[in-house]
Amino acid sequence: QKEVEQDPGPLSVPEGAIVSLNCTYSNSAFQYFMWYRQYSRKGPELLMYTYSSGNKEDGRFTAQVDKSSKYISLFIRDSQPSDSATYLCAMSAGGFQKLVFGTGTRLLVSP
């Protein structure tokens, strides 16, 4: 079993839809949770960072962490074609340890 599980997609939605992206994990020591967006042939771009459980909102993006269920989510409101990319969840146990990544979910937003 992988430490972090993420559905690879692709997830296809129409423009304006609310998108829900999710990851599950098995290591209860994880405390720091991140979402990255990666366009084709580019490096990942940090979207959201969350420490421990709870919600965090930034513009159209909302990150949720449920440590009791070992489940994290990223919601994108009013999705745009420019949101079409691969979204990677990442997490770590802290102490500047290495990140553990999900496989990434490919999102396609059609006009």
Place this chain on the structure above:
Amino acid sequence: GAVVSQHPSRVICKSGTSVKIECRSLDFQATTMFWYRQFPKQSLMLMATSNEGSKATYEQGVEKDKFLINHASLTLSTLTVTSAHPEDSSFYICSANPRLAGGTDTQYFGPGTRLTVL
């Protein structure tokens, strides 16, 4: 803030040659940088952790004599692929942790280097 650059962005070389890739943190100091490789439609695979002033820590299965890492300063780490072969063709990405006060583990990534070995 927290910008990481990589050079070159793309390199094509003949089999048997060595290729050096530079990773720079432009607006912060990074005592630790990470090197990843990524195959098409796959996730990032951590190759090694680069520590300023000390030897890099390689992940299991990564040949340290083939992938030489040097972290000579707080803003520069280099990855040298020695005697490159076609199977080394991949997308190489570095990242750095600003180690901000508060203990965040956030990493910021460079734009990546696409290596093609003929």
